[in-house]
Each structure stands twice: as structure tokens, then as C-alpha cells.
Amino acid sequence: MPDTATAPLTGKALLQKVKELSDLSVREKAKRCGYYTVSKSNQTRVNVADFYSALLEARGIELDPEGSKDGRGREPTYRVSVHKNGQIVIGATYTQSMGLQPGDEFEIKLGYKHIHLIQVGNPGKGENSADDDE
DSSP: OOSSSSOOOOHHHHHHHHHHTTTSOHHHHHHHTTOEEEOTTSOEEEOHHHHHHHHHHHTTOOSOTTOOSSSSSOOOOSOOOOOTTSOOOOOHHHHHHTTOOTTOEEEEEEETTEEEEEEETOGGGOEEEOOSOO
């Protein structure tokens, strides 16, 4: 991150340094804790977002414990709710992860407290279940 030999401070060292620098601005604290980069044109860019993330982590607060693959949208939870109009929407994240294409068809088989979706015309993909009980 920084254009120096040392890495940005983390953990207890970061918390201690922030206490020592309590009279400075957030940007200056971030810079002095190593959260900056120096461009080829010798301009310093302070990484305040990374600084805040490191502070939260040092205090034991994890905002994104599983990480995010691209920073866009929600990650799949494999739980859905029935909408007011009675529909259940699976969502693009699930269909993309299964490699489904527009026009792919499924047979719906109802069971006791579960729904099985079986892809029609592609026996190699097997059975896909939208069931929380299994």
C-alpha cells in the first residue's frame, strides 16, 4: 500500500498509534499509520476507507466476514421469501452460479414443505432443490 518499506499498521499497534495522534485529522492519522500511496507523479493519496476498515477490524468489528467477490449487489443467502403477490423470486445470483440461460426450463415438483426444480432437457445437471429442510 504505502510507498515505503513498512506495511500499514494493524491491530493493537494501529489502535495505539491512533490514540497517540488523537489531535490530528482523520486523513493525517491514516497517512501516519501507513494508509497512503504515492503516485508516479509523487502525489500522496490517503486511503481513508482502508484505514477505517483496519480500525474496525482492530476493534473486533467485522463488516464483511465472508468477503465479497466483486463488491456489487448482495451475496446469495439461499433463503427467499414469498412476496405479497404469492411469487417466489430466485434471483440472478443463483441462476448465474448454476450457469442457467434465458429460456432454460424446469419441472416443478411439490413435496411436503419443499419444492424441487428439475431442469428439463439437460439431464447432466441433475436435480436442483429450493428446500431449506434438506
